Amino acid sequence: MRAYWLLLLVVPVLCGLPFTRPAGILVSIAAMVAVAAAVRPSLGLVAAAVSIGVTVIYRGPPQPPGLWLIFELTPLLVLLTRTARAGRSVAALVALAVTVLPLRVTLHQPAHHLDGSVLVVATAFACAVAAAGLGLYRRAQDGRRAHALAAARRSQRLELARDLHDLVAHEVTGIVLEAQAARVAPAAGSYERIEAAGQRALTAMDNMVAALRTSDEDVPPRVHGLADLPGVVSRFGPAATLAIEPGAALPAAAGSVAYHVVIEALTNVRRHAPAAGxxxxxxxxxxxxxxxxxxxxxxTRPTGGHGLEGLRERVEAVGGAFGAGPRDGRWEVRCDLSRSADVPGNGRPQP
Known part of the structure; x- marks a missing residue:
């Protein structure tokens, strides 16, 4: 690898000697180091230092710097963009090297004019600002992309945690209560109900794993909704009743939220008051x-659960409002999904 970089620096210098003469060796070396740093930004400090050093010590004619100027200026601008994007402090030194680079030509003109030097330095400075601005813009894009990715991953983890809590924990709670009741006084069908609950818990876990593996092109896994509520309520027992007014409808997202609200509410009743209506x-x-x-x-339960908090997040994610608390000596969970487009009477067109 070192031999490759050595050839990259030496061969162009030797090829340029017939045009630049020995006086151009320094500027040609600086140009080749800049090219190497543009490909490998870890050499940025070396390239900037060499460029500034050559600008300070060069005392030859203006032709060699003029010949090599474009071959050094372009890679230095590329290097400046890359180092600014990476947030490296060496970008300031590279910008300085770009700004003073044209002085190798103007300071050695036979009829030197200060105005000409000021103009080319200002032009080079403008190029440096543009390159640094491009790098900072790309850095900001990278930051937004990383933030969006982190937010998406967090949302996915929260969704998985909610599903584990709402679906799997609901069935496991039923299994525990059935097992406790069967241990005290075995009833007909207890073991069948335990088995069915276990199968539903496994199915819920399979659906979650399938959702994590599903790509955008695949058919999405089944989403629970209002149509699943009668089965959930019937499995809870005769103490639970379900009344859906004729014409009541919710879109898929809101229907899924309603399903999870009912599941969590029934799970809490099973935990805290199994005999409650x-x-x-x-x-x-x-x-x-x-x-x-x-x-x-x-x-939040002492065991670390966050059921109601998770429900609030679900409801608010679809534009609804969530509330839970005591009312007239009973415990009420209230979920307002009236902002959903499918709900009649909300002022929105029906699908």
Whole structure:
């Protein structure tokens, strides 16, 4: 690898000798070092130092610097863009090298004029500012892209955590309660219900794994919605009732949220008051309420769960409003999904 870089520096210098004479060796070496640094930015400090040093010590005629100027200026601008994008402090030194580079030509003109030097330096400075600005713009784009990626990953983790809590924990809770009841007084069908709940928990986990593996081109996994609520309520037992007003409808996203709200509410009832009655209603205005005959519960359990907090995030993600708390001696969970486009009477066109 070192031999490759040595050839990259030496061969062009030797090829240029017939045109630049020995006086041009310094400027040609500086140009080749700049080319190497543009390809390999880790050499940026060396390239900037060599360029500035040659500009300071060069005392030859203006023709050699003029010949090599474009071959050094262009890679230095590329290097400046890359170092600015990477946020490296060497970018300032590279910008200085770009700015003073034309002085090798103007300071050695036979009829030197200060105005000419000022003009070319200002032009080179403008090029340096443009290159640095491009690098900083690309750096800002990289930052936004990284932030968006981190936000997407966090959203995916939260969604997975909610599904684990709402779907799997609901079935596992049912399994635990059925097992406890069967241990005290085995009832007909207990083991069948335990088996069915276990199968549903496994199915829910399979669906989550499939969702993580699904690409944009694949068919998305099944999403639970309002049509699944009767089955959930019937499995809870006769203490739970479901009333959906005729004409009540929700879009897929809001319907999935409503399903998760009911699942979490029933899971909390099973944990805190298994014998309590539950009344679930959904109005045509998109208002979902779950009222249960159980005492007040906290939003976060001592075991570290965040069920109500997770539901609030789900509801607010689709533009709804969520509330939970005691009301008239009962515990009420209220979910307002009236902003959904499919809800009649909200002032939006029907699909």
């Amino acid at each position: 539950v009344a679930i209603t959904l109005s045509t205005a998109g208002i979902l309420t779950v009222v249960s005959d159980m005492p007040e519960i906290s939003a």
